[in-house]
Amino acid sequence: MxxxxxxxxxxxxxxxxxxxxxxxCENPQEKKFKIGFSQCVTNDAWRKTMQEEMFRELSFYPDLxxxxxxxxxxxxxxxxxxxxxxxxxxxxxxxSPNESSPITPIVEEMYQSGIPVIVVDxxxxxxxxxxxxxxxxxxxxxTAGQYIKNLLNGKGSILEIWGLRGxxxxxxxHRGLMESLEGSEIKIVSQIDGEWEKDTxxxxxxxxxxxxxxxxxxxxxxHNDVMTIGANEIARELxxxxxxxxxxxxxxxxxxxxxxxTDGVLDATFFYPTGGDKAIEVAAKILAxxxxxxxxxxxxxxxxxSNIRIMKQQTDRIxxxxxxxxxxxxxxxxxxxIYKSQRGLLxxxxxxxxxxxxxxxxxxxxxxxxxKINRELQRKNKEVNEQKEKVLSxxxxxxxxxxYKLEFFTNISHDFRTPLTxxxxxxxxxxxxxxxAPFRNDLLMVRKNTFRLLRLVNQLMDFRKIDxxxxxxxxxxxxxxxxxxxxxxxxxxxxxxxxxxxxxxxENPKIKLWFDPxxxxxxxxxxxxxxxxxxPKKGTILVNVEEDPLKHEVLITVEDTGPGMNKEETEHAFxxxxxxxxxxxxxxxxxxxxxxxxxVELQHGTIDLxxxxxxxxxxxxxxxxxxxxxxxxxxxxxxxxxxxxxxxxFLPEQDDSFPIENEPPDLKNTVLIIEDDxxxxxxxxxxxxxxxxxxEAEDTSSAFLIALDEIPDLITCxxxxxxxxxxxxxxxxxATPQTSSIPIIVISAKSSEEDMLKGIKTGIDxxxxxxxxxxxxxxxxxxxxxxxxxxKEHFLHELPREANPLxxxxxxxxxxxxxxxxxxxxPHFGVNEICKEIGLSRGQLYRxxxxxxxxxxxxxxxxxxxxxxxxxxxxxxxxxxxxxFKVGFSTAAYFSTVFKNAFGITPSxxxxxxxxxxK
Numbered sequence: 054m055x056x057x058x059x060x061x062x063x064x065x066x067x068x069x070x071x072x073x074x075x076x077x078c079e080n081p082q083e084k085k086f087k088i089g090f091s092q093c094v095t096n097d098a099w100r101k102t103m104q105e106e107m108f109r110e111l112s113f114y115p116d117l118x119x120x121x122x123x124x125x126x127x128x129x130x131x132x133x134x135x136x137x138x139x140x141x142x143x144x145x146x147x148x149s150p151n152e153s154s155p156i157t158p159i160v161e162e163m164y165q166s167g168i169p170v171i172v173v174d175x176x177x178x179x180x181x182x183x184x185x186x187x188x189x190x191x192x193x194x195x196t197a198g199q200y201i202k203n204l205l206n207g208k209g210s211i212l213e214i215w216g217l218r219g220x221x222x223x224x225x226x227h228r229g230l231m232e233s234l235e236g237s238e239i240k241i242v243s244q245i246d247g248e249w250e251k252d253t254x255x256x257x258x259x260x261x262x263x264x265x266x267x268x269x270x271x272x273x274x275x276h277n278d279v280m281t282i283g284a285n286e287i288a289r290e291l292x293x294x295x296x297x298x299x300x301x302x303x304x305x306x307x308x309x310x311x312x313x314x315t316d317g318v319l320d321a322t323f324f325y326p327t328g329g330d331k332a333i334e335v336a337a338k339i340l341a342x343x344x345x346x347x348x349x350x351x352x353x354x355x356x357x358x359s360n361i362r363i364m365k366q367q368t369d370r371i372x373x374x375x376x377x378x379x380x381x382x383x384x385x386x387x388x389x390x391i392y393k394s395q396r397g398l399l400x401x402x403x404x405x406x407x408x409x410x411x412x413x414x415x416x417x418x419x420x421x422x423x424x425k426i427n428r429e430l431q432r433k434n435k436e437v438n439e440q441k442e443k444v445l446s447x448x449x450x451x452x453x454x455x456x457y458k459l460e461f462f463t464n465i466s467h468d469f470r471t472p473l474t475x476x477x478x479x480x481x482x483x484x485x486x487x488x489x490a491p492f493r494n495d496l497l498m499v500r501k502n503t504f505r506l507l508r509l510v511n512q513l514m515d516f517r518k519i520d521x522x523x524x525x526x527x528x529x530x531x532x533x534x535x536x537x538x539x540x541x542x543x544x545x546x547x548x549x550x551x552x553x554x555x556x557x558x559x560e561n562p563k564i565k566l567w568f569d570p571x572x573x574x575x576x577x578x579x580x581x582x583x584x585x586x587x588x589p590k591k592g593t594i595l596v597n598v599e600e601d602p603l604k605h606e607v608l609i610t611v612e613d614t615g616p617g618m619n620k621e622e623t624e625h626a627f628x629x630x631x632x633x634x635x636x637x638x639x640x641x642x643x644x645x646x647x648x649x650x651x652x653v654e655l656q657h658g659t660i661d662l663x664x665x666x667x668x669x670x671x672x673x674x675x676x677x678x679x680x681x682x683x684x685x686x687x688x689x690x691x692x693x694x695x696x697x698x699x700x701x702x703f704l705p706e707q708d709d710s711f712p713i714e715n716e717p718p719d720l721k722n723t724v725l726i727i728e729d730d731x732x733x734x735x736x737x738x739x740x741x742x743x744x745x746x747x748x749e750a751e752d753t754s755s756a757f758l759i760a761l762d763e764i765p766d767l768i769t770c771x772x773x774x775x776x777x778x779x780x781x782x783x784x785x786x787x788a789t790p791q792t793s794s795i796p797i798i799v800i801s802a803k804s805s806e807e808d809m810l811k812g813i814k815t816g817i818d819x820x821x822x823x824x825x826x827x828x829x830x831x832x833x834x835x836x837x838x839x840x841x842x843x844x845k846e847h848f849l850h851e852l853p854r855e856a857n858p859l860x861x862x863x864x865x866x867x868x869x870x871x872x873x874x875x876x877x878x879x880p881h882f883g884v885n886e887i888c889k890e891i892g893l894s895r896g897q898l899y900r901x902x903x904x905x906x907x908x909x910x911x912x913x914x915x916x917x918x919x920x921x922x923x924x925x926x927x928x929x930x931x932x933x934x935x936x937x938f939k940v941g942f943s944t945a946a947y948f949s950t951v952f953k954n955a956f957g958i959t960p961s962x963x964x965x966x967x968x969x970x971x972k
Contacts, residue, residue: 085116086145086340088333089138093151094174095126095249096279098304099327103149103173106329114337128155135159139168145336149173152219169339173332175221184335186328186349190222193301193323193353194229200321200355201230201239201272201299208238209271212261214247214254214284216276223276226301230274242268247280254280258287260881266944272297278310278322285318301325303356303364314361321357469510474824475732477503478740481826507824514805515575519651526569526655526687528680533564533598533607540577541596544585552591559598566607567680567688572652576660579645580611580672587615587670600678609674618664626662657682722838723748725765727756727782728800729775733823737769737800740827741834753777757785760792766841767834772801772808783815796837800825865891869902873917880943884910918942919955926964933960 090107094100104121111119122138124131128151136159138146146168150156157177164170169183176185201211213230216223231241245261247254254275261267273288273296275281281300288296303310303324310322328351338345356364480500483489489496518524538557548555584594592614599608618626629647653660658676680688724741725748728734738747748763750756752775760768768786772779779801786792796818801808804822812820819833872890876882887910888898902910918940925936937948937960952960 086118087141087143088117088119088145088147088336089135089141089143090119090121090147090149091124091131091134091138092121092149092173093124093126093128093131093156094149095151096277096302098279098306098309099277099302102304102306102309103327103329106327107333110330110333114333117333117337117340119333124151126151128152131156132159135163139163139166143168145169145171145340147171147173147332147336150175150177150220152217153178153221154219169336171332171335171339173328183339184345184347184349186331186335186351188325188328188351188353190225191229193325194226194231195233196229196353196355197226197274197299197301197323198230198233200323201274202234202237204297204299204321205239205271210240210242210269212258212270212273212284213241213244214258214273214275214280215244216247216249216280218246220249226276242270247275247283249277249280251279251283255283255287257881258284259291262287262291262293264943266946270296272299275300278302278304278313278319279308281322282310282313282318299323311356311361311364314356314358315365321355324352324354324356326351326353469506473503473507473510475736477824478736478827481828485828503824511804515648515652518805519655524655526683527571527689528567528569528656528683528687529689530565530567530680531570533566533609534559534562536570536573537577537596537598537609540574541581543578544581547585548594551585551588553585553588554591554593555595557596557598561600564598564600564607566676566678567683568656568676569652572656576649576652576674577611579649583645584611584613584615584670588613589615605678607676607678609676611672611674612669614669617666617668617670618662619666623662623664627660722746722766723763724834725750725756725760725763725768727751727753727768727770727774727779729771729773736827737830740831744831745834751775753779753782756782760786760795761789764792765795767838768795768797769800769830769834770797772799772803772812780811780815783812783817787816796841798830798833798837800830873914876941877918877921878939878941880938880941882941883914914941915951915955919952922948922952922960923956923963926960927967933964936960 092100092103100123107119111117120138120141120143122131122134124134131148131150132155135146135148146163148156148160148170150160150172153175157179160170160172160177161179161181164181164183171184171186172182173185174187176187211234213227215227218224234241243261245254245257247257273281273284275284275298278300279302281298285298288298297320298318300310300313300319300322303322304327305311310319313319314322328349331349331351335345335349477500480496480503484493484496484500515524534557541555541557544555547553581594581596588594594611594613597608597610597612600606601608627646627650650660653674653676656676658674660675661673662670663673664670723746726734726737726741727750728737729751731751734749734751738749741747745766748759748765750759754777756770756774759765770779770783774782779799783797783799786795786797797816798819798821799812799817800821800823801812802823809820818837821830821833868891869887872887873882876886884895884898888895891898898910902908902913908916922936922940925931925939929936929939931939933949934945937945940948942948942951949959952958952963956963958966
């Protein structure tokens with residue numbers, strides 16, 4: 054059988070290749086180019102017409118496919134959809150924006166990335182696109198103005214319904230209309246914002262018509278048909294005398310402008326082609342590499358009773374043809390699916406046949422080999438299972454040991470920081486006392502070793518973070534020499550006292566490097582601390598920085614003229630807890646160099662050591678230039694360099710700290726101390742009670758009740774409390790209206806950046822880690838209370854109320870007052886608009902403004918408007934009517950009435966009195 058297969062195998066293989074080659078030939082009708090269409094317009098009729106035109110034109114280009122994403126007027130959503138198209142890898146992008154400015158940057162970005170972009174209907178604020186297709190909105194405005202002049206015989210009044218004022222079509226149509234009406238007796242007496250929506254236009258027009266002194270008009274000109282149709286409906290509801298209604302778009306279909314003219318709803322409209330078919334035509338030229346026009350301006354024409362019959366017939370015929378085309382496309386698509394299915398079956402059959410033939414040739418050999426392999430596998434599986442059980446056992450023990458180790462590091466860090474606080478605080482006070490002068494050197498030594506112990510605790514915590522994978526890189530680009538000089542400045546006094554030649558050598562003082570400032574600070578401090586520890590008096594310590602362009606890296610060396618290391622010490626210098634056996638190498642904890650190596654390698658660098666006994670020791674650090682070797686989440690372009698913390702061993706021997714100011718007690722302010730450690734709580738109480746009224750709590754439940762009952766002026770709070778979590782207590786206090794404005798200072802042994810960030814996010818005013826300086830704590834309390842008092846005085850003069858705004862929701866106050874200022878000139882601005890913007894119900898809004906500002910919503914808006922009006926009456930030479938409109942009153946008469954009720958005189962009398970007073 055094997056010989057027969059070998060004999061006929063070449064022929065069978067050739068037949069297989071012919072079958073697969075034939076079946077896998079590309080069908081000429083398969084789509085090759087993908088087009089993404091992002092639209093954001095809110096006009097349903099326009100959107101439907103655009104899509105129908107595109108799909109109708111696509112029937113002539115079988116090599117193109119189209120995917121549509123609709124943002125429904127949401128600019129932010131449209132930007133996300135465009136980015137999604139980019140991720141999908143579309144060959145060409147068609148964009149129909151709702152507003153120009155928000156979409157311009159993303160269109161420019163797509164165009165500059167190499168994706169052809171066609172802008173449809175509305176231009177962007179740039180020329181960075183491949184092609185533009187749309188009507189000339191300025192020309193439409195001109196044509197509409199000329200038509201209206203003929204319609205009104207050069208005399209009359211117009212009510213204009215705007216589209217979205219930020220969109221280019223609305224601005225251009227209005228500009229063209231105004232220029233066309235120049236020189237005539239036709240005036241635009243009123244304008245309302247329809248925002249392209251029929252319902253919006255209906256509501257705004259109805260509000261306008263129900264005003265007592267709303268100016269009359271002869272003709273309504275809407276920036277599109279749907280708004281004009283809505284205006285006609287409102288006019289009929291209110292039984293207005295006959296008006297003329299003119300729109301723009303002339304879209305086909307049962308709800309379009311052409312049907313509206315046929316039904317007598319509109320008197321005229323102006324053809325504004327959507328350009329869907331033209332967009333596909335230009336896209337096909339771009340993708341085929343053919344020449345095309347960048348600016349494709351579509352023409353307009355007036356549609357009214359004189360030509361509506363012909364236009365209606367043409368559009369109906371196009372709609373019927375389009376339906377026929379869609380049916381044909383569906384049939385073609387169905388045939389293509391059948392063809393692809395059959396072709397796929399052929400390919401599968403050919404491959405299956407080939408595999409079957411090849412498999413038969415080896416089936417007998419495989420059976421024999423399989424039996425042999427199975428016996429071997431059974432033996433191996435038994436051994437693997439035994440090893441697996443051992444590994445799982447060891448893994449469980451290792452995980453348990455790691456968990457205990459991490460818990461130990463966490464607990465011991467907290468346990469160390471609490472007694473260190475109780476040591477450091479009294480020591481700081483004793484150093485400031487004059488009667489402690491005989492013991493000054495001893496006190497300075499205690500303080501120095503307290504900081505040294507804290508530094509060792511911090512190093513242990515860094516190792517814990519490295520082992521648990523929680524030490525995150527925060528890399529930024531820094532100028533390296535100034536950064537190193539700042540660290541070296543900490544050692545200047547020690548160098549001077551020991552007559553050590555200590556300097557930085559760098560040919561290029563502007564070398565830049567991407568690194569984590571906090572980690573680099575610890576690395577350099579440990580290396581310099583090690584160098585100063587072993588360098589004798591009158592020795593030399595040099596820090597050298599140089600670039601290596603060939604290796605694309607920066608080399609930092611720290612060289613000292615100390616006793617050097619032997620071979621064994623050099624090999625184990627970076628091992629954790631390793632201490633040398635010769636001479637002074639026995640001193641130290643064995644943590645500094647090990648931590649430095651870990652931190653350097655985390656930044657993708659290397660650290661090496663070269664040492665010669667009796668001569669020198671050199672540490673060499675190499676870091677890659679650029680930032681490509683870091684992950685995106687590790688990059689922080691605006692990162693602020695962390696404060697250097699490891700300066701404890703080199704504190705000055707003289708007292709150059711600031712003394713605590715002895716101020717007279719001010720018991721008007723109350724401070725609540727939340728701390729579960731009795732000694733620290735008593736320590737804080739004893740130091741603060743001379744200046745403040747003190748309240749105490751040791752758990753979260755009692756602390757919350759005291760804060761709610763007493764409303765203290767400031768709270769200090771630990772994060773690790775009995776029967777609760779200090780962070781959760783702070784969140785609860787900030788979420789409670791009565792206590793939300795109380796400033797809070799966290800005093801905690803938790804010193805990690807993650808813990809600090811969590812605290813800051815809850816809204817605390819400061820975060821102080823244990824051990825702490827009592828003078829610093831007292832100064833922070835004093836500063837925060839002083840700032841709060843200044844803020845209180847500021848708001849008492851600025852806000853139109855006499856209550857203290859610090860007990861209110863500042864965020865709500867800022868949002869509410871800003872919203873009122875921005876809409877001061879809008880007569881329609883009121884409760885509904887504020888509720889929508891701020892996200893509150895009417896009832897919630899009324900209660901909130903009454904609590905925060907002391908006024909009802911309408912009273913507050915009226916007071917702000919009248920305050921602005923008084924300013925304008927003095928400083929603005931405009932008429933009383935102009936000023937009334939500027940401050941949001943719909944009529945001058947109503948403005949005068951409200952002004953006189955508030956101030957006892959009319960606006961004109963107020964202006965006259967102020968003018969005479971100036972004279």
